[in-house]
Amino acid sequence: MNLQSITIIFLAILIGIAYLLRVRSYDMYEKEPFFKLLLVMATGGIIAIITSTVFYSFTPVKYNFLDAIIKVGIIEELSKFIALLIVYSFIKKDFNEIVDGLIYITAISLGFAVIENIFYAFSYENHYLILFQRSISAVIGHISFSGYMGIAFYIHKRIRKNYSGILISILIAAIAHGFYDGVLFHKELNFLFIFIFILLIILQFRVLKAALGFSEFREKIVAGLFTETGETHVQYCASCHKDFKNKTLKFHRIETSVCSECGEYAFNEKNVKHLFAYSRPILRIKSFIRRLRKKDIIVYMDDKKTIAYDTRKKILSSDIDSLGEWLEQTNTTDRENLLNKPVIGLILKSIGLRATELKPDTTFKPTIT
Ligand SMILES: [Zn+2]
Known part of the structure; x- marks a missing residue:
């Protein structure tokens, strides 16, 4: 391996870590251990890449809107979810508030995006330019698709059985991912990219804020x-x-x-x-x-x-x-109001969030792994 290859790999990882630190800063009530997040980013990313490569080997993808959703979207988001199921064994102890679901799946998405970026950077002539471009578009994109699955998974593991919420969250992530890629696959739809990109980021931020609003680690101001x-x-x-x-x-x-x-x-x-x-x-x-x-x-x-x-x-x-x-009191009202909003409220409710839920149910024993 030459010096340039090492530089590309090093840069891609460094960019991933910078995003990881940024994402961690939003986890304000009870921060997840940094090295655990790094471990999840590395192992989760590798697992998700391998899983999606296996899926892709069975089904060739055409560069059109339909395949963007039902193939690229489902394959890559399902792979991230499978990675979360696997890494869960070593984050179990730290998995104790709703936002953790979002933080850990984001770490997996980052790992996935970093590995993907390295491949893309190697396969294009202008390595650094493609790395730089993807570090903005694809990395943020990957983060914005998958948070729903993390929340649904948290509810399933810590609050109550949530199979339908998990299924819907994978579909939402796949559709988000599919729209992102779909408008890129069709030249005549390229102009829509920036709108889709911003919309997905806004939605993900709303999901993040919702998750924070449900945290039980927020201290009452005294x-x-x-x-x-x-x-x-x-x-x-x-x-x-x-x-x-x-x-x-x-x-x-x-x-x-x-x-x-x-x-x-x-x-x-x-x-x-x-x-x-x-x-x-x-x-x-x-x-x-x-x-x-x-x-x-x-x-x-x-x-x-x-x-x-x-x-x-x-x-x-x-x-x-x-x-x-x-x-x-008003934070509780905020939670109810949010869940009654037409778009974001519907999304949050369909992935399993209910306004009254806050504390993990200690008597609830999760059944699937
Ligand atoms: Zn005064």
Whole structure:
């Protein structure tokens, strides 16, 4: 093997790892061990590539829309699912929240895409260009097809039997994959590619946020979570309508400080976003704030009027316990609302997600492997 071949392989793997780190950063409540994800990416990717190669050897593919769905889509997505079934034996212990299903199948997809990229880079004249192009299109594509299967599989393994959910999730993944390849196979449909690509990414992000909204590792916001950073800062209080200076407190990415006048916790614009991203991951915070701004200068988010939001200064001030309570309750409402949405709600329900489900059922014993 010459130096160029080694460079191509090394680069392809490095790109895969960069994506893996990015994906892991979304797993915010209970991060999966990095080396386990790396192991799943490597072994899962190899298993999925071998499985799909075997399937392909039985059925030649024509480059048309129908084959893109019923052959490429089903073969490659089913292969990833089979890889997940196999790697499950060594991730069992860590497989403990819905988002884990999505994270691990994504690691498998990344492994699959990395190996595929190496083959493509070798078989084209301009190795690096094709590697670079596929690192954007095909790698993100592969990630965006398969998350549904991971969620359905988690439900089956940890919550209740979900054979129909698994079957539907494989079909959804195959159709997503088939549309992606289908519009590339037909020159006259190429212009649709970018729309399909973006739509699949948006859908996958909604699925990710949904999975986070169902996590049982999200902490309820209480005073005890926050620790002092050792710094102080000046902050406006939306309840007292004036500035105060106090110690900076931090939890995860959320920074806040306690108003020296009224004792409420005040969050600035950036940290309102971090707070909601943590506690209400399903909510689309930008449009939520935009709707508030249409109302008044000071808006109360809750019925008890304890959570004040200053729409001009973009500051939220609240008694911390009321805020924590409200965030918990509204996250539950967010889950119900999401499942009632026409497209994404239908997808999530059909792969087995129900609004009331949160905790794994410890008495449930999974039956298939
Ligand atoms: Zn105050």
